[in-house]
Amino acid sequence: MWRFILKRLIMLIPVLFGVALIVYFIMDLTPGDPAVIIAGEDATPEQREAIREELGLNDPFIVRYGRYMFNLFRGDMGRSMLSKVDVFPTYFQKLPASLALAFGSIIVALLLSIPLGVLSATHQNTWVDTLCTIIGMLGMSMPNFWLGMMLIIAFSNKLGWFPSGGFDGLKSLILPSITEGVFLLALIMRNTRSSMLDVIRQDYIVTAKAKGVNRRGIIWHHAFRNALIPIITVAGMNFAYVLCGPVLTETVFSWPGVGRLVYDGITKTDTQLVTGCLILSCMFVSVINLVVDIIYAFVDPRIKAQYSK
Amino acid sequence: MEENKVLDEVKEVAEDTAKEVKDAAENAAAEVAEAAEKTAEEIKDTADVPASEQDGKAAPEYVLEIDDLYVEYDTEDALVKAVNGLNLKLRHGETVGLVGETGAGKTTTALSILRLVPDPPGVIKSGSIKVEGQNVMELSEAAMQEIRGNDVAMIFQDPMTALNPVFTVGEQIAETIRLHTDCTKDEADEKAGDMLEVVGIPRARGNEFPHQFSGGMKQRVVIAIALACNPKLLIADEPTTALDVTIQAQVLDIMRGLKDQFNTSMIMITHDLGIVAETCDSVAIIYAGRIVEYGTLVDVFKHTLHPYTEGLFNSLPNIHNRTAKLKPIKGLMCDPSNLPVGCPFADRCNYVTDACKEKLPEQRYVSDTHYVCCTAYDDPNFRLERSKENG
Numbered sequence: 001m002w003r004f005i006l007k008r009l010i011m012l013i014p015v016l017f018g019v020a021l022i023v024y025f026i027m028d029l030t031p032g033d034p035a036v037i038i039a040g041e042d043a044t045p046e047q048r049e050a051i052r053e054e055l056g057l058n059d060p061f062i063v064r065y066g067r068y069m070f071n072l073f074r075g076d077m078g079r080s081m082l083s084k085v086d087v088f089p090t091y092f093q094k095l096p097a098s099l100a101l102a103f104g105s106i107i108v109a110l111l112l113s114i115p116l117g118v119l120s121a122t123h124q125n126t127w128v129d130t131l132c133t134i135i136g137m138l139g140m141s142m143p144n145f146w147l148g149m150m151l152i153i154a155f156s157n158k159l160g161w162f163p164s165g166g167f168d169g170l171k172s173l174i175l176p177s178i179t180e181g182v183f184l185l186a187l188i189m190r191n192t193r194s195s196m197l198d199v200i201r202q203d204y205i206v207t208a209k210a211k212g213v214n215r216r217g218i219i220w221h222h223a224f225r226n227a228l229i230p231i232i233t234v235a236g237m238n239f240a241y242v243l244c245g246p247v248l249t250e251t252v253f254s255w256p257g258v259g260r261l262v263y264d265g266i267t268k269t270d271t272q273l274v275t276g277c278l279i280l281s282c283m284f285v286s287v288i289n290l291v292v293d294i295i296y297a298f299v300d301p302r303i304k305a306q307y308s309k
Numbered sequence: 310m311e312e313n314k315v316l317d318e319v320k321e322v323a324e325d326t327a328k329e330v331k332d333a334a335e336n337a338a339a340e341v342a343e344a345a346e347k348t349a350e351e352i353k354d355t356a357d358v359p360a361s362e363q364d365g366k367a368a369p370e371y372v373l374e375i376d377d378l379y380v381e382y383d384t385e386d387a388l389v390k391a392v393n394g395l396n397l398k399l400r401h402g403e404t405v406g407l408v409g410e411t412g413a414g415k416t417t418t419a420l421s422i423l424r425l426v427p428d429p430p431g432v433i434k435s436g437s438i439k440v441e442g443q444n445v446m447e448l449s450e451a452a453m454q455e456i457r458g459n460d461v462a463m464i465f466q467d468p469m470t471a472l473n474p475v476f477t478v479g480e481q482i483a484e485t486i487r488l489h490t491d492c493t494k495d496e497a498d499e500k501a502g503d504m505l506e507v508v509g510i511p512r513a514r515g516n517e518f519p520h521q522f523s524g525g526m527k528q529r530v531v532i533a534i535a536l537a538c539n540p541k542l543l544i545a546d547e548p549t550t551a552l553d554v555t556i557q558a559q560v561l562d563i564m565r566g567l568k569d570q571f572n573t574s575m576i577m578i579t580h581d582l583g584i585v586a587e588t589c590d591s592v593a594i595i596y597a598g599r600i601v602e603y604g605t606l607v608d609v610f611k612h613t614l615h616p617y618t619e620g621l622f623n624s625l626p627n628i629h630n631r632t633a634k635l636k637p638i639k640g641l642m643c644d645p646s647n648l649p650v651g652c653p654f655a656d657r658c659n660y661v662t663d664a665c666k667e668k669l670p671e672q673r674y675v676s677d678t679h680y681v682c683c684t685a686y687d688d689p690n691f692r693l694e695r696s697k698e699n700g
Contacts, residue, residue, distance in 0.1 A: 203470035209425055210465075211485045211534065212458035214451075225475050300475055301518040 001297065004307040008290050012283065019282045020072065023275045024065050032269035034081045055081055068275065077276040082268055087276035091258065097167040098257040101249070102242040104177030106235060109184035114231070116185075117192025122219060124197060132189060139186025148179040148252035165254035176253045180246055184238050191234045195227040202226070228299045236292035240285040369442035372542050372574040373399040373422065378436035380417050380426060380598075387646035391417040393598035395436070396672075399542070404568065404575040406585035408621070409595035412642055415578045416466075418595075419544045422576075423457050424448075441541060459489040462535035464564075466547040468527035472519040478530045479505070479515025485537045504533040508563055525556035529563065536567055543568065543575045549584065561588060582621060586610065591678070594618045597643055597653035604679030612696065614681035616658045619695045652684060660685050660693075 035051040036043075052058050056067065071078055077087040120132035155175060156164035163172045199205065200223050208222045245259020258281060265273035297304035380392035392414040399405055407415050420426045422438055424445055438445050440460055445453065462485075465471040472481060482501035486492065492500070502512040508529040519527055528548060535543060545564065549557040565588055568575055577588055585592055585606070592609040594602040594617060602615035613619050620638035627633045640657040643649060651666035652658070658665065662685065670684040685691045 203465060203467060204473040206425065207463075207465060207471045207531070207534070208473065210423055210457055210463040212454045212456070212488050213484070214454055222473055226473070301477075302474055302520045305518075305520065 001304070001307055005290065005294065008293070012286050015286060016279055016282060020069065020275060020279055021065070023278045024068060024271065025061075027266075027269065027271040027274055028061055028064075030266070030269055032267075034269050034271070037268050038082060068272075072279075077279075078272040080265070080273040081270045082273075087273055088280075090261065090273070091277050091280050094256055094258045094261045097255055098243050098245065098259070100167065100173055101176055101180060101246075101255060101257060102239050104173045105180035105184055105242050106239050108177050108181030109188055109238075110235065113185045113188035114192055117189040117231075118196055118219060118224065120189070120193040121196035121200065129193075132193070136186040136190050139182045139189075142182065144179050144183055144246070145248040145252050147182060148176070148249055151175045151179060152252070165252075167256050176249055176255055179252070180242055180249045184235075184242075187238065188231060188234055191230050192227065195230045196223060199223045199227045225299060229296060229303075232292055232295055232299065236288055236295075240288045243284055243288070244281040369439075370400065371398045371439070372401050372403075372441060373397070373576075374437075374439040374442075375418070375422070376437045376439075378418065378421060378438065379434040380414070380421055381432050381434050382430045383432055384430045389646045390648055391431075391598055391645060392421065393648065395595070395599055397593060397600065397603075399574050399576065401541070401574055402572045403591065404577055404589045406589035406592045407576055407578045407595055408580060408582065408585055408592060410580055410642055412645060413595045414598035414645075415595055416546055417598075419463065419546050419576065419578055422542075422544060423461055423463060424453050425457075455489070458485045458535075458540070459538045460540055461542045461544065462538065462540035464528075464531055464535045464543065464545040464548045467551045468524055468531050469551065471531050472527055474519055477516050477518055478522065482515070482530070482534050482537050485534055489538045501533075501537070504537050505530070507536070507567065508533045525552055525560060528552060528556075528560050532560070532564060532567070536571065536573070539571050540573060543573045544578070545575060546578045547580070548577075549581075550579075557584075564588070582610075582625060594621070597645060597648060599653075599682065601654065601683070602679075602681045604676075608676065608679035612675075612679065613693060614675065614679070614686070614696075615654075615683050616660050616685070616693060617654050619693050620657070620659075622695060652682075660691075 033048075033052075034055065035048040035057065039047050039051050056064060059067075068078065079086050080090065083090075116132050116135070120129045123129050152164045152175065155161045162175050164175075166172055196219075200218075205218060205222060208218055213222065243258070245257055245262055247259040247263045249255065250257045250259045258277065262274060262277045262281075264270075265277065293307075297307055375395055375397040378392050378395040379390075382389040382391055395414070395418055397405070397407075397418075407418065409415050417426060417431070420431075421433055422440070422445070424433070426433060433446065436446075440456060443456075445456065448456070472478065476484075479498060479501050482504050483494070483497040486497040486500050487494065490497075498515075502515055505512055505515050510526060510529055510533075514522075519530070522530065528551075532548070548564065549560055552560060561584065564575075567573070575588075577584065579585060589606055591603070591605050593600045594609065594615060596617050602609060602613075602618050604612075604614075609618060610622075613622065617638070620636075623636040624638060626635060638657055643653050643656065649655065649666065651668055652670050655661050655665040664687065665684045668684075670682040672680045672682055673686050674680045675686075
């Protein structure tokens with residue numbers, strides 16, 4: 001098990017290299033000139049040229065990439081071309097808000113999706129199931145920026161229960177978490193339903209029934225644990241997604257998260273900032289995936305056995 | 310000349326005597342048969358009296374009584390009549406073999422006893438199933454859970470899928486024990502270890518998961534789970550079908566040993582007549598959801614009555630004549646969603662007459678222990694080819 005974790009962490013290194021290369025390359029292809037943005041529309045060509053020279057933008061791609069990687073190895077992620085602030089602290093300044101939103105939305109989603117999904121599966125083809133299906137379809141098809149705005153209108157403007165934006169304590173977390181969580185809720189609920197339906201038709205469920213296990217024991221003890229794997233997969237993937245920045249939700253709620261930071265960087269062709277942030281985000285995604293894989297091992301002994309091989 | 314005359318006289322006398330003896334024997338035989346029939350009826354009558362009406366506390370004679378059971382699967386496409394008026398009685402310690410081809414209603418019958426027929430689409434339409442004199446049809450779900458795994462346990466066909474992959478085998482055995490006996494977790498684990506040893510698996514392997522066991526070992530674990538609470542009735546649903554032949558023998562040995570040790574009654578569901586011959590006391594041949602022939606092992610194997618049973622025996626390879634071709638039963642089992650009015654076997658039967666297709670044949674007892682459902686026996690001289698050979 002420990003060897004598996006170590007192996008996965010070591011494998012992370014080439015992955016991050018790859019990410020750095022791809023992101024740096026794509027940013028290079030992106031139209032737009034940081035010098036124009038920094039110097040402003042009115043600057044003379046000479047001023048722009050000076051800025052380019054200062055930032056080293058005139059060097060060939062391979063030189064710039066080499067320099068970036070060299071600095072990265074020394075632990076220096078560089079500075080934002082625009083704000084001149086170091087990328088590393090900038091990212092970690094935005095991270096708490098993103099983490100809060102990621103946890104908030106996953107909690108909202110899991111609290112409701114699992115009971116509803118299980119209920120839906122155990123009452124297949126009844127009105128309960130139909131109702132859950134409708135909730136699921138609504139949740140998945142509703143654009144979340146629209147839902148966010150509706151929530152702000154209802155609970156912030158009209159009722160005044162929650163703030164309409166910004167990250168300031170638990171209260172400010174609720175509306176964005178719901179906005180981001182509803183889609184997740186629908187997704188995990190549908191996954192839970194199909195996974196449970198699959199499991200309760202297995203032979204070992206009949207065995208458990210024949211042992212005299214009651215309905216609750218069948219559903220939660222025998223079936224649910226077997227149904228967990230696909231649920232964990234979906235939940236983990238979406239946790240990573242929210243962590244890396246759901247730009248729309250962050251924009252609607254003026255949420256100071258990673259998503260908007262990266263979005264701003266991309267629109268201003270701030271290669272240093274974007275590459276740095278994406279490398280860090282990628283690292284977090286990989287770690288989350290690793291955590292998901294470790295959770296698998298605790299849920300299913302067959303997977304654990306594979307890890308030790 | 311005189312010598313010849315004397316000889317003829319002697320011959321005549323001898324013939325007369327022989328005739329007398331024969332008549333007497335025939336009369337005696339008829340009397341015995343009559344008496345036997347009477348006894349059989351008496352036995353039947355006693356059995357028909359519900360256990361509660363017999364002298365109160367005495368344990369019921371039968372561990373299982375299935376009476377006129379009808380089970381249907383109501384699917385969107387068709388109404389599948391899986392079990393159609395099945396009757397079966399099982400004494401304590403007795404093993405009955407339930408033999409029939411795929412789709413005959415064997416497993417449905419077994420699941421009905423535990424009330425585990427998948428619902429929907431399965432519905433137990435009518436009939437009664439009494440376990441130890443208690444009608445399981447009338448019990449609450451909670452009372453049913455008490456019976457499952459405790460009074461009646463089941464061994465399933467495919468050990469590969471019958472165990473929960475996320476729990477250790479020890480946990481899975483201990484679960485049954487904890488559900489049905491008042492004991493601590495440690496005591497249950499201890500007992501689970503004992504059960505593993507009973508089926509020939511080292512105690513220490515209780516901490517392992519099903520995927521770490523081979524098929525035969527898994528089936529032993531399934532047997533250990535089934536026997537953990539010392540059930541009165543064990544239903545084995547094709548317990549060896551998924552196993553290879555050498556492992557089959559081992560598993561059957563274990564089952565037979567444990568059955569004797571715990572005096573468990575058993576229903577052995579199979580389509581393998583060899584297994585029946587090895588393990589069973591009596592045999593029920595099931596066709597289209599009804600028992601078409603029932604009797605002791607000797608009754609059914611030596612004095613086969615039903616054409617279907619004969620067909621099953623003919624489908625077996627003949628060890629004495631290795632060049633003989635198998636004689637499979639022609640045709641397919643009738644569609645259980647569209648059963649004929651008459652005998653469901655009529656279309657495949659070698660002895661079929663018009664009478665067969667008119668009405669469902671009724672149970673006809675030929676001895677205390679042996680009955681057949683076949684219209685052909687309306688003719689008292691009717692005999693199967695197989696019976697003629699067996700003499």
